[in-house]
Amino acid sequence: MTTLALVSAKGSPGTTMAALALAVQWPRPVAVVDVDPAGGDVLYRVRDEAGGPLDPDRGLLSIGAALRRGAGETTLADHLQETAFGFPVLCGVPSPEQLAGIGGAWVHLPQVLTDHPGDVLVDAGRITTSSPVMGLVSQADVVCAVVRPDLEGSAHLRTLLRSLQAPLRVGQAGAPQLCVLAVTAYKDTAAVPDLQRLLDHEGLPARVVGALARDDKGARLLSSARVGSVARSVLARSAIEPVERLAATPTRQPGPTGLAGRS
Structure with a gap:
């Protein structure tokens, strides 16, 4: 699984909104996993399911406690x-201070996700190479990488993609596929090709998927603020094209690190 x-x-x-919107259109069984350290x-x-709030005690903290056992x-x-x-x-931690409750469980989480029988969309939030979710x-x-394709967003995207190349082992066997998803106005048809040209010019090996x-x-x-049909919203409909591309991305194969690939 992916x-x-x-x-x-x-x-x-x-x-977070991107993960939820993609999950609405995902063609296979999928779970959204919130691990945002912030x-x-x-x-x-x-x-x-009943329209009520989720249980704050069931999620990343509870799985961390179970893995520590x-x-x-x-x-x-x-x-x-x-x-x-x-x-x-999977609910994340309500505040960064609670990350300490996860402890050494971070090292076991990748295998837990790998063993899940469905696909998993991980909301990792803002990330740096020193992040505990790296x-x-x-x-x-x-x-x-999710980005607003304005001047500031594009600049931060370039910095992020450069910083990820070493920890993701970009270009090596078994490395993750690196993609970009723009968040922009519904009728902005220029954002995707413009971003791809920018990345190609900078020599950054990432594909803009939509x-x-x-x-x-x-x-x-997609929040508690309103009830209605999510699938018919502009947001959800705009997710169809990137979902088609992301869901069809081949899973990684075992590389020289010895990490297991996905089936």
Whole structure:
């Protein structure tokens, strides 16, 4: 199965909203996993099957506690919560201070995601090479940088992609696929080709897979602020094209590091 890690460089391009929008259109069983070290948003944005709030005690903290008791004693499914959108989620930590509760469990999380029978969309939030989630991101099949394609966003994207090349072993066998997803106006047809030309000019080996529309109404539908049909929103409809490309990306193969590939 496929593990896709969504990351950002700086600002608020919307990795959580991107993960949720992609999950709405994902063609296979999928779970959204919130590991944002700055504090996760899934807990506050998503409703459970009955339309109520999610359980804050079930998620990254509970899986961390289970893994501390012993690797292999828990599965991702044990800590997922079903949602009103038809896919399960793993709630992240409400605040960065609670990251200490995860401890050494970070090293076991990649295998837990690998063992999950469905695809996994990981919301890793803003990331640096010293981030505690870097090890998890480096073992994903696909790493997708979410960016607002303005001047500032493009500059931070270039810096991020350069910094990721070494920890992701870009260009080596077994490295994750590196992609970019733009978040821009619905009718902005220039963002994707412009970003790809920029990356090609800079010699950055990343593929721009499409764009998500900035859609306040759709964003509210993917939160507790409004009830309605998410799939018909501009946001969700804009996710169809990038989902087709991301879901079809081949899973990584074993490389010289000896890491297992995905089936």
